[in-house]
Amino acid sequence: MKKLTLLLAFCLITSSTLFAQSLSDNATISDTFGFGPKLGYYQAVDADEGNFFGGVQMRLRPGAYFGIEGSVEYRGGQTYGISDFTVKTSFLPVTASMLFFLPVSENFAPYALAGIGAYYTRYNYSDSAEALGFSDTSDFNLGYHFGAGIELPISETLAFNADYRYLFLNPNTNEESFEGADFNSNIISAGLTFYF
Secondary structure (H helix, E strand, C coil): CHHHHHHHHHHHHHHHHHHHHHHHHHCCCCCEEEEEEEEEEEEECCCCCCEEEEEEEEEEECCCCEEEEEEEEEEEEEEEEECCEEEEEEEEEEEEEEEEECCCECCEEEEEEEEEEEEEEEEEECHHHHHCCCCCEEEEEEEEEEEEEEEEEEECCEEEEEEEEEEEECCCCCCHHHCCCCCCEEEEEEEEEEEC
């Protein structure tokens, strides 16, 4: 029985290694880094409507299965109706994500991602809120996200990517006017990465 168990374990490890080697042979993008533009659409759970955003992304690919992404974006114009007034938020997020690729073919690599970010947030109150004593303010908030996407290599030096992310972001609880407001967001983005 012990020999059979060892034989099965050996077969499993060998087949897993061969399968992984087969997948890594499919990877067009590997052992490189790149950067490029990023565009997207986001909407917070409690926002009145969503907005488009733009930014830049950098991707480091030390192998076929793993990547690190850094990005800087500008997200403006989310409006929240709170009590009898509104507040408009804008964000400047700086994020870092870990990417886990599964290179199915040379031109198709789905991935999962998870990461964190620092969000410089600006709050612009409506005239009715300012009449009640509220004034425009800003602060830094931390958030984290997870999601999934696809990378479509066009060549060894150029790839298109698209993904969905869910962002967990809650402003500091000392903002009384935002108690109960949900800043968590759905984000869809697409980018073009030029690898070197």
